[in-house]
Amino acid sequence: MNASASTDSSTGSGDDGLVFDPEAYTKLTTTVTDTEGTEHAVTYHFWKAITYVAKPVDATYQSLNVSVPVEIDGTAVDASNAPILFANSVGGYMPSSVADATGIGAGGMGGGTGGGAPSGAPTASASASSSAGATAPGANGNTNATGGALSSNQLLALAAGYVVVEPGARGRGLKNSAGQYYGSAPAVIVDLKAAVRYVRSNKGRIPGDVDRIVSAGTSAGGAVSALLGASGDSPIYDTYLKEIGAADASDAIFAVGAWCPITDLEHADGAYEWNWGTNALSTGKQVDQTVSKELRSQFAEYQAKLRLRGLKGSGFGTLTARNYDEYLLKQYMEPSATTYLAALSDSERETYLAKNTFIGWDGEKASFTWADYLTHVGARKKTVPAFDAFDLSAGENNEFGSTTTANRHFTAYGARNDTTGLSTKRVENDIPELLNLMNPMYHLVEKVNGKRSRHWWIRLGSNDTDTSHVISANLAARAENLGDEVNHLYYWDQGHGANTDPGDFITWIAEVTGYRKAKKGTRSTKAE
Numbered sequence: 001m002n003a004s005a006s007t008d009s010s011t012g013s014g015d016d017g018l019v020f021d022p023e024a025y026t027k028l029t030t031t032v033t034d035t036e037g038t039e040h041a042v043t044y045h046f047w048k049a050i051t052y053v054a055k056p057v058d059a060t061y062q063s064l065n066v067s068v069p070v071e072i073d074g075t076a077v078d079a080s081n082a083p084i085l086f087a088n089s090v091g092g093y094m095p096s097s098v099a100d101a102t103g104i105g106a107g108g109m110g111g112g113t114g115g116g117a118p119s120g121a122p123t124a125s126a127s128a129s130s131s132a133g134a135t136a137p138g139a140n141g142n143t144n145a146t147g148g149a150l151s152s153n154q155l156l157a158l159a160a161g162y163v164v165v166e167p168g169a170r171g172r173g174l175k176n177s178a179g180q181y182y183g184s185a186p187a188v189i190v191d192l193k194a195a196v197r198y199v200r201s202n203k204g205r206i207p208g209d210v211d212r213i214v215s216a217g218t219s220a221g222g223a224v225s226a227l228l229g230a231s232g233d234s235p236i237y238d239t240y241l242k243e244i245g246a247a248d249a250s251d252a253i254f255a256v257g258a259w260c261p262i263t264d265l266e267h268a269d270g271a272y273e274w275n276w277g278t279n280a281l282s283t284g285k286q287v288d289q290t291v292s293k294e295l296r297s298q299f300a301e302y303q304a305k306l307r308l309r310g311l312k313g314s315g316f317g318t319l320t321a322r323n324y325d326e327y328l329l330k331q332y333m334e335p336s337a338t339t340y341l342a343a344l345s346d347s348e349r350e351t352y353l354a355k356n357t358f359i360g361w362d363g364e365k366a367s368f369t370w371a372d373y374l375t376h377v378g379a380r381k382k383t384v385p386a387f388d389a390f391d392l393s394a395g396e397n398n399e400f401g402s403t404t405t406a407n408r409h410f411t412a413y414g415a416r417n418d419t420t421g422l423s424t425k426r427v428e429n430d431i432p433e434l435l436n437l438m439n440p441m442y443h444l445v446e447k448v449n450g451k452r453s454r455h456w457w458i459r460l461g462s463n464d465t466d467t468s469h470v471i472s473a474n475l476a477a478r479a480e481n482l483g484d485e486v487n488h489l490y491y492w493d494q495g496h497g498a499n500t501d502p503g504d505f506i507t508w509i510a511e512v513t514g515y516r517k518a519k520k521g522t523r524s525t526k527a528e
Helices: 151-161 187-201 220-230 235-243 265-276 289-306 322-340 346-355 370-377 393-397 412-416 430-439 440-446 471-479 502-513
Strands: 026-033 039-051 063-072 084-087 163-167 213-218 257-261 456-461 484-491
Touching: 026 151, 039 151, 063 151, 063 187, 084 187, 151 163, 151 502, 163 187, 187 213, 187 220, 187 235, 213 220, 213 502, 220 257, 220 440, 220 456, 257 370, 257 502, 265 289, 265 430, 265 471, 289 412, 289 471, 289 484, 322 346, 322 370, 322 471, 322 484, 370 484, 430 440, 440 471, 456 471, 456 502, 471 484
Parallel strands: 084 163, 084 213, 213 257, 257 456, 456 484
Antiparallel strands: 026 039, 039 063, 063 163
16 A cells, blocks of 8 residues: 555644655564564554655655554554654665665665675565665675665664654756756755654654654765754755745754765865875775875865864864874774674684784784774775766766756865866855755854754774765764764774664664663663
8 A cells, every 4th residue: 555645734734735644554564683683573554655745856756654563573562652763775875765665674776775684684574575786886785776774774673663764865866857957965865854844744643753763874875864963954954845845844853873974075085085095996006196195185174173072081182184093093993893803702813813913902902003904904995086076977976966967076176176178167156055955064063053963873884995984083073072972983894884783773772762662781672
């Protein structure tokens, strides 16, 4: 059954056609294996492809699915006041759709998930039929065909008794019959905000606590998850939201889950070179070191202006280009390696250390140098510049395209060094506004947003070279400097898209939202 929004506005939504129909669901059953290996039988109500705006540009993408557990392991569940996991499947700033999903966890490009569940991660039987496809370059078992998140978080949340909302959103590359592009920035964040507004405007009709929405996303999806949390109720999106007929409600969310967020794009080229500038490409060739050094210099200036302080207990004051390597090493990388090594058996640890002699191990803690860490990671994934390519070939050039131009420069440096023959070596006039609309740091630094999320879960793999480690560390530092609660760590030896502690994320949601039904201090997702 396809759920469609009722046109009965007498119930108080105030937005014709944007009223959630509590009865328009299909009853489904799935089996979820939790992080301890225990299977749980979950019966849930599934609302499919609800258009969340009154004036959709493309309802294929501007729709959402809702999954609400009603029975877990034979016991009835009341999710009317449960937290809401708002899980996007955006990857690469590409379009994401839930229109073809037949159950929870099947969102993605064109509705297919692409690839399978990661080893040891939650699996679902009888849930969504997914169209298998080749995974994105650099993606792993945690990511769909465009690099966005697969269904681990959604399935575990459902088995924990939470409501799960899976929104689709427009993305780069979409073109209408007139040849106009309609998914470039800021379409993705405008759509996700509109989806949040739909959920919040239906308080009392849609199951779950609409004041306890927790977003989740990976890669570009992690970026827009962070942006959603940072920019709640910011007026700079109002015109765009009105154009598509978004509900008249708040778009603020309670908490953020962001895995390897590809964000702060206007500063990402410099940060990338600071982090990976001396690492060779997979071909063994070095990138242009003149360009790399110029970008590193830009990063140093930017970092100095931020005046961020290291996380509490780190022992680091102001973070600069001069001390950031040591900060990343002591705050994140060595603790990450320590956690990994401590979990190994004695023989496994001995074997690993024999293969990785750069790591010192005193029986309790790992230690190594930044230079040895970079050597351990190996090849950098991206060339230089990584994001605003001189030849306009990067996905982010496409993300900042206009309705009539597919790819555009979005940094002064990229435009000045353009190699495509552009007559004007400057960024176009609308770019600065678009950058603000797409960057969570704008809402945390330049225009500090009082309606932002106050809880941040940020995760990355230590071997992830899709962006600089500085990007997430800056996001975490700024949020904590503002007084927010931040839970940020790296998975040792993992790459882009890794999510190796999803059970802990589900427990964290219960803790920060104060949800009474969740167990604390356990990785199990079974509802009490």
